[in-house]
Amino acid sequence: MSGEFAQLVVDEAIFHLVPQRKRSDPVPAELKLSEAVCQLGEDVRGKIQANFRGVLTKHGRPVVEELEVKRSTVPDRIYEYLAQQRDLVDVSIDLAELLFESQKGRSPAGLLLVAAARLGGKRALLIVKLEQEGGLRAEDVLVEGKRTFDMSYFADLLMTEHNKIYKAALFCVDGVPEDGPIEGWAADKQLAGKMAQFWLQAFLGCRQKEDPKRLTQKFHEAAVDWVDKRVDDPEKSVDYLMAVLVELRSNTVTLDPTAFAADHLDLYDQDSFLAYLASKDVPTTIFDKDIARVAPRLSELQIGFASGISIVAPVKRVREDIKIDEHSDGTSTVTVKGKITSTRSHYSARKDDAPHTDGQTPGADSTA
Structure with missing residues (x-):
């Protein structure tokens, strides 16, 4: 039709x-x-x-x-x-x-x-x-x-x-x-x-025909995926992802991907973004927004490094407390400004972690 x-x-x-x-x-x-x-x-x-x-x-x-x-x-x-x-x-x-x-x-x-x-x-x-x-x-x-x-x-x-x-x-x-x-x-x-x-x-x-909750979820997934796969500039990728999260968290009851692209993306990135949405069956025209399915994902932004290091920050603090400097060799320096208040161990079930087959907690002593 x-x-x-x-x-x-x-x-x-x-x-x-x-x-x-x-x-x-x-x-x-x-x-x-x-x-x-x-x-x-x-x-x-x-x-x-x-x-x-x-x-x-x-x-x-x-x-x-x-x-x-x-x-x-x-x-x-x-x-x-x-x-x-x-x-x-x-x-x-x-x-x-x-x-x-x-x-x-x-x-x-x-x-x-x-x-x-x-x-x-x-x-x-x-x-x-x-x-x-x-x-x-x-x-x-x-x-x-x-x-x-x-x-x-x-x-x-x-x-x-x-x-x-x-x-x-x-x-x-x-x-x-x-x-x-x-x-x-x-x-x-x-x-x-x-x-x-x-x-x-x-x-x-x-x-x-389309449930607004599902459409909003598909937009979020496709937009984040596009930033991750198609945007090479680290600072720009943070800006674009921030724009996606802010748009979804806003009080508007509708979402217009074409207007979003025009307002938040560089001119030469707009067609790529809209084409990627269309390839994922996300409409590029206005639709009703309902963030019920994605709300828990909109409060924090994660920056990941090739080494496996990740930084997770509240969205409202990213622009104020995080600075990214890009270097000619393709690496970046990320500076986090703030007072350290705690440190703690953290376990993440990464795919490259070797499975433990002895039924014991990783790092536990195996001798009696």
């Missing part, structure tokens, strides 16, 4: 008004459904496409249909459209009804946009929930006897600085295998990289 959202093209769009669903209301709210697609002028189409491309690029996460626990029939509707079994209007009405049923009472009223789209020239379906601050003022009109909404209103809604594209999803025909789950992308601007479960699971019937 292609992640080139710059190639996203919107051909047709239809809107439905989805009210807030309050079970306590004496008279249940009703959906306001369109019966025909909106007319899109080229200027409006271009601006709408740019808006959606930006949302998916920044917030989109790969998702896959959840087969073990089927919570929604939305994947079935997506398949029917992409397989050309049903048209856009019919499928969009089903999606509006399913969204209304899946969202909870605290979910605000909004508009569901369903668009016939193309991604890299291939058939795609775009699903977006949005809302305008200040309330909805939708006016329905008749086009050839069928109800739709005035596109001039929606153009203002989508392109004003006051609009809120809350949640979006995109599915392409490439992600609809005959013998496997549907795949696509989902985005949620409200939760800073996370995703509302009602949108992802209850409505879309999907889960994130």
